[in-house]
Amino acid sequence: MSWVKKLLILSLISILLGLLTICGIYFYIKDDLPDVSTLLDVRLQTPMQVYTADAELISQFGEKRRIPLKLTEMPPLLVQAFLAVEDTRFYEHPGIDIIGIFRAATVVATSGDFSQGASTITQQLARNFFLSREKKIMRKIKEIFLAFHIEQLLSKDQILELYLNKIELGQRSFGVGAAAQVYFGKTVHELTVDEIAIIAGLPKAPSALNPVRSASNARARRNIVLGRMLDTGVIDKESYAQAIAAPVTSKLHGAQITASAPYIAEMVRQEMVGRFGEEVAYSEGLQVYTTVHSSQQAAAKAALQQNLYNYDERHGYRGPLSRLWQATLAETDDSGVQFVEQEPLQRDAIVNYLSNHSGLEDLHHAVVTSVSEQTATAILADGSDITLEWDGLKWARSFISDDRQGAAPKSAASIVAPGMHITVRLHNDSWRLSQVPLASSAIVALDPHNGAVRALVGGYSFNQSQFNRVTQAKRQVGSNIKPFIYSAALEHGYTLASIMNDAPIHQWDNNAGIAWRPKNSPAVYDGPIRIREALAKSKNVVSVRLLRGVGIDNAIRHLQRFGFSASDLPRNETLSLGSASLTPLELVSGYAVFANGGYLVNPFVVDRVLSADGEVIYQHNAAIACNTCHKTEPEQAAEVLPEDAEAQLGQLFNELQAADTPEQPTKDELDLADQVLAPQVISEHNAFLIADALTSGVWGGGSWKHGTGWNGTAWRLQSLKRRDLSAKTGTTNDFKDTWLSGFTPNLAVTVWVGFDDANRSLGVANWHANMGQQQSAGAESGARTALPAWLDFMRTALNGVAETPLTVPVGLSSVRIDLQSGLLSRRNDYQTSFEYFKPGTEPTQYATADIQQISFDTLQQKQPDSETKEDIELF
Template identity: 75%
Template structure:
């Protein structure tokens, strides 16, 4: 019988041998792990992948967790050769007596073999294959290696694989933070992960946990006191995502799309790639906060649109002048309110709440979880009725005029006070890039990614309004104009014979200053001057010049409305254009991925951006060479990752571009400096307030940052459908857009609110009123890490004292004059006379002019 048994086993083995997979692949197995996306400073932004797994070394796992699995799954693991003879005979006896195949007997090694190579179907052939594979595995790997693979590979429900992921998914903890009862719950999952997990069924999880604890007590892994304590613990669990430490969902989606496009879904989601972005976590958090708070502010000044729902009707009954009561029809009980709130979702920092009581100038509410909150008058008084985008109701005097018991509303905390709120209907976007290389430092594509995945930074092409003017003026400087050139700021009336109407572009506000210097016209955002400059330069020359900044020709209308901002650009395209003025005239390419690491931490890819290099020579040639190098490197990286599969190890060769690539210089350093300097006047204005000639630029509110290296420009389209603010320093360029996703809807105007006093911004919405506050809030946090830089003029510019009214040379040094920058040869040749209406010129004055010129 022994000989017959041996021959039978040998025969079965040789019969199945060709069907058995090669277990040597376990020596170099790569577990499928999700892709992780990080900020530049190592904060986790997101995680993508079908399988949640956190691979751990055996020594990184708590001994009690390991013992729990051994106690319930394979007590004799370290003693048997891969199969447990006693367990097999027990299973055979059950099958022989009852025909029931549900009895186990699989060792941990057998389970590992099944998980890697076989199906879970209960068939004799599969079981025999499992046995042979287990024996092979035991010959190939050590016991610790087998146990480590098993504990990282085992399916534990809710898409979690391995103990590290299970601890995170069910309890939001690392394996070292787990309590004994939580360890027992996880150890009990391999038997039936979908049915026994605590999220699916707390009762099933409790019953299985108690079995595990009993086995641990029986095998003396724990004592009776620990057992009793763990048995008594309640089963509390909910699904936890990855431990996100930096909120940047729009960036995460950009990275996900890029990685899938590059490497395909299988590699992107399962190869454990670690993608490090260019985002700075602190700046990103401030960008999100600035954008959302700005939308709340806009929303509040336009009025309260009412509750989300009314759970029951309440009617106000006045008892006397001081006491007010509500008659409530069928109010819900506290338990019913909580049950209702449990089904509602928070939106960003807005919490669903039910109003339970209203007083003269306060209200009580309950939020999910049963917390009672009080809305004081400061958190209510803003809520006058929304009528239209142009009109709001009267300022409320009591809380009764705003809310009633039974209303489902949203509340949020601001400055540690609860505040009535609502989901903003307007949209916004903010993006900040490094002008030196195009690295995106912050990006928020909308109020809430959970509400809309549409990324307004990269996908929304909107009319840019006056944000286009610096580019128009840049073209004018290339075609003979200077910052001192006098333009006529007067109304334009041009008859269009084809349309049968007159085109009358107007300033906003409709104030006209007559003769005005180009610098002042840009700082004050004079529309008619922009039109006159376009006419002087020519539409073809203007469009050719604008293309240098990376703008697509099809986005640039070939008519005079281009000078007023009828071009449609994305915020990312616009801020890239502004970066040219910030970095000395170089066009950089925005990018988001800095480097990619393998799951083992090996460098696979390092981005080497084109960089603005003022000290380099032959920029265009260097750029062409860099482009070739970039293509070669990209081809190498694509080839590398296209060869990846889950069955083969990642190639550890790092693909990094070593040579520095120089950005193309698209405008001269002198041109970029002149525009950047003129945009500083948009902040600081000019003239003399003491002598009645002082004036402000449209971005004067930026003065509160108290920095002289900032240049900025507002932008507003017709009917305030799009509002913009773009500003930059030599180290950071930032653009903010605010508008409605419905491009036909105007942002309207806010009427004066008697309750708000100075805490408001009444008037027509505009770039300065609507977009600038978000830009300002962001820069208050972002700028301190960038030292202020002196605005030294580049070589090739001269500084000449001019008369502020005529733009001509002057000998006066009082409030009527100032120094202005000029390209050599463009300085004025004449001096202003006492009578500014007449201009004289002679050789003596020409000699004085030469003495006034200071070359840098």
């Protein structure tokens, strides 16, 4: 008993000394321990996510990939897998695992090896938030004390949730949500048992064990995790057997992008960094909602890319990217086709070769394996075989230059041969020989009422070029400038019925020593022509004469009202033909003025920004075009635009208060207090007249039945069968830039096509015998090159949208005129039509034929049988 008593006393002394030692260590390091209460308000570094207006993900930006999840949002099997391999007694221990600590201490004491961790999930959380990964005793001691503090502060579920969202899992992924996306392209609920085990095994060594870097290491670790899951009863033997036999297939995945708008995403990134700074933009989990609608964005991208493919095919095939095996001539048959003999590469070698080539957009790399009379077979990078039918090959005559193409091919063998490395794309459910387009393009769609960008594509592929041609490429606009010149003319005494002389101009230039001879394109001259018809037909010489009538200085001042910079507007007569250089975004903003009744709206892409908690921290308050709201005088608005919205609203409230009316403000007036009004830069009358004239650019005029019918340059848009389309084509000298800008009352759209090299012409496409009516031969122009993309986009964008006729402003008059002279007419046949006029600008004289008709009618009333109509006309 004495021996037992001494042993008990010794034990108590040892325990007391241990406790005193622990207390001493605690007070020694107490001041160095961080405040764990910060975990109560922890903000995980999460990337910024960019969405469409209908909540489709466009992109995300940030150093760390993280998808924060609530514990209840995680599948129970995933949580149990982590507990099985990392901390089986998590819900029982107070933050540290005594058994694990003694085991690690024994290893250190006996071998000096610090590799044994024994850290609980709580300790790992403490380390991840507050400490380094260095394997030192003092760090371990701090980790233990922090774990006790955390357990006192947070519940077990809170600790586990933080851990599973914070843990580093390799490839810049943090948390289980991000890991599931990065390694498998799935949400956590889509993971299989073996994939869950792979992710649960990553915390031990995220870099060495991730399945992308080392499938063998990942498999070995996965199997250990599966064993622990089986031992702890998380899975049964059947599930274990299936998971252990599953192959490790993983590759890096980006965010689950559901809407392709990379140019918009980059615009948003730049704006957010400028507004909030890089640290907030990239790590505070901002949710940015744009003005873009996913369906319209998809339609814009498809229209632009298909249009570029069509242009590229018109100008010929530039040949294969390379030859994997170069054959030698063996014999020639009667048709001149060369047959070759050489051992081709094996399938595995071809697939391995193709795996090193990344596709661009919808283009796939392939290697031709065999060729028959009018078909070819090829292997894709995934090892599958495809067949290229004649319809997917026959376009591929050889490219000689931008203006010349080779003869139409007669067989597949004259286009491709075995061993050729080519690119193909799937079009209308069949494979088609293709190539990366060399020409560029841009398309932008705008809501004319507030400037919201509904769709924007800045080039064929953002992965090919990050240069945003919508916002950065200033290109000559060609005839797209004419509506603005004609708008200026309407402000200086002209009407849509005014007659101009469509005849060649020859003006001697003393400085240059040559004559300036602007020409129509095509070089057809109609003589006396009404302004409406001249605009619709895009008559160059009429535009020049109008500019002369208005005056260059007056015209430039008028064009500046549309937001165009004076530095982009040449101070000479070439301005009337489109020598001004503007971006597509600037141009579509100008056209929006005609669509909305005369108001200049500012384009924007960010509608609102939410914090990680869903709180709105920024809301764009767009200036709106409102014909029924308070109006500023157009002339004043053009010269002195308000510097900020508050000044404009202040003026509005002052005028409302000063109004001599006892009535209470209407609901519309109260709602207006929350809106900013866009400045009115041209009159509603002017905007309507140009918009209405541009409908003639689509539908033309005259009578086809009587041989007087004519088409506008955008007549191909008639296929949309809508009367609410206003459009204008544009082509610059030597076909270097082509445009189509147009609008409905609710959507303004501009398309540009050209080469990034501004000196390169889009050229001419010759007749192609294989294509028949499928082709568009001739010089590339706005109507041939840019219009098809505009048409394809609007076909989707306007699908299901009711036709919205232009609203005729109050005060405009509509009178019947003679189509030849522009004078008044009382006739109602094909030689006359109604035309709109601003008050006081209507013609006052009648056409000669009408005067004769009046005389005849009067005479018939007095002497019905005295003379015939023909007698009077002959007289």
